[in-house]
Amino acid sequence: MKHIESEKLIINCKQDKIFTFLSNFNNFGKLMPEQIINWQSTEDSCSFTIKGMTDLSMKIKEKHAFHNILITSFGKVPFDFELKCSFEDLGNFQTQSQLIFIADLNPMLSMMASKPLQNFVNMLNDKLKLMAESGNI
Numbered sequence: 001m002k003h004i005e006s007e008k009l010i011i012n013c014k015q016d017k018i019f020t021f022l023s024n025f026n027n028f029g030k031l032m033p034e035q036i037i038n039w040q041s042t043e044d045s046c047s048f049t050i051k052g053m054t055d056l057s058m059k060i061k062e063k064h065a066f067h068n069i070l071i072t073s074f075g076k077v078p079f080d081f082e083l084k085c086s087f088e089d090l091g092n093f094q095t096q097s098q099l100i101f102i103a104d105l106n107p108m109l110s111m112m113a114s115k116p117l118q119n120f121v122n123m124l125n126d127k128l129k130l131m132a133e134s135g136n137i
Contacts, residue, residue, distance in 0.1 A: 001102055001103070001104055002102070002117075004100070004117045004121055005099075005101075005121070006124070008096055008097070009096070009097050009098070009126070009128075009129050010096055011094065011128065011132045011133065012093060012094055013093065013094075013137060014089075014093055015067075015087050015095040016066045017132070017137050018128065019067070021128075021132075021137040022069055022128070023060070025045060025058075026043060029046065029048075031128060035050055035052075036048050036049070036050060044059055044060045045057065045058065045060070045074070046058055047075070055076070055077075056077055056078075057073065057074050057075040057076075058071050058074065058083070061082075067088075069084075070083075070084055071084075079104055080103070082101075082102045082103075083099060083100070083101050084099070086098050086099075086100070097128060098125070099124055099125050100121070101120070
């Protein structure tokens with residue numbers, strides 16, 4: 001299993017607001033990069049295409065109020081994965097956020113996908129921080 005962790009970011013926003021925002025895939029789509037097309041979502045699931053690569057589907061498997069969200073792959077996907085979104089209340093309206101991508105990748109795919117996946121989790125967390133701190137959450 002390949003573990004790819006985003007940087008831990010301190011976000012100037014309350015933990016419950018960040019958790020509630022990410023608990024709904026209709027909001028999650030606002031964080032996706034331009035390479036994501038054909039985005040379709042409900043509150044608990046989504047599907048999309050990574051331009052020129054593959055189709056993916058995800059669903060929320062577990063939510064632990066205000067602390068973490070576990071997202072898993074489902075349907076026909078090229079590999080099984082989980083995305084763990086963790087939030088820690090730091091007080092003073094600050095939250096520490098980290099995303100961890102865990103995938104069952106063969107060695108060749110792991111070598112090719114590690115850097116893009118690292119960039120992806122960092123970008124998601126960065127966009128989450130930007131949206132929260134600009135009042136869009």
